[in-house]
Structure formats: C-alpha cells, structure tokens
Amino acid sequence: MKIGTVSEQTGLGIHTIRYYEKQGLIKMPEKDDSGHRAYVPRDIEVLNWVSCMKSSGMSLNKIKQYTKAFYADDSAICTTLLEEHLEHLFHQKERTDHFIKVTKSKIIKFKSA
DSSP states (O other): OOHHHHHHHHOOOHHHHHHHHHTTSSOOOEEOTTSOEEOOHHHHHHHHHHHHHHHTTOOHHHHHHHHHHHHTTOHHHHHHHHHHHHHHHHHHHHHHHHHHHHHHHHHHHHHHO
8 A cells, every 4th residue: 555545544644654664663665566665554553553652652762672573573572662661651640640639639729719
C-alpha cells in the first residue's frame, strides 16, 4: 500500500512517516515497480505502536530499540523494554493521581470560601 493510505490508516502525516523511516523507527519499505514505497500491514502495526509509545512518553531511542527487536522477532528485548515502560507509566499515573487530588482539594477550598 502507498504512503497516503498508510497515513490515512495511522493518522500520521506523510512527513512524520518519512521521518520515522529516517530515524530508524520503522523499516524502510520495499519499492513497487513504479518506485513508490510499498508498505505492508506489519508496517501499519509498527507505526501505530510507535505513535502510541511516543504519546505515552517513551523516548525515541527506546522506541528505536523496541522496533529493531520487534522486526528481529526478539521477544525478550521487546518484553524488557515494555516492562520498563509500563513501570514508567505506573509512576506517571501515581503522580497524575496526586495532582488530581491536590487540584480537587483546591477547588473544594475555593468553592467553600
């Protein structure tokens, strides 16, 4: 499939997809007979995952390590990186829960004044 279709299916811009390719976050796709990038469903899966991990705070370096291991079918490295990221997300959630609690407390204080 062509890059425009990939962009539509992932919600990522064409320039972002090309940037991810240049950064090594995804494999460079094969070219079709007319010289256009020819993406496969696995590329969509990886791009969606890259987007998710980036949005959740994983560094581009870690994402690159993950996708390299993913393409190499190295589940041990993938698992380790995901476990580390999950731990990061739990800490982030704890901090966010604290901020929500403090903010709610301040709102209650101001409403009762």
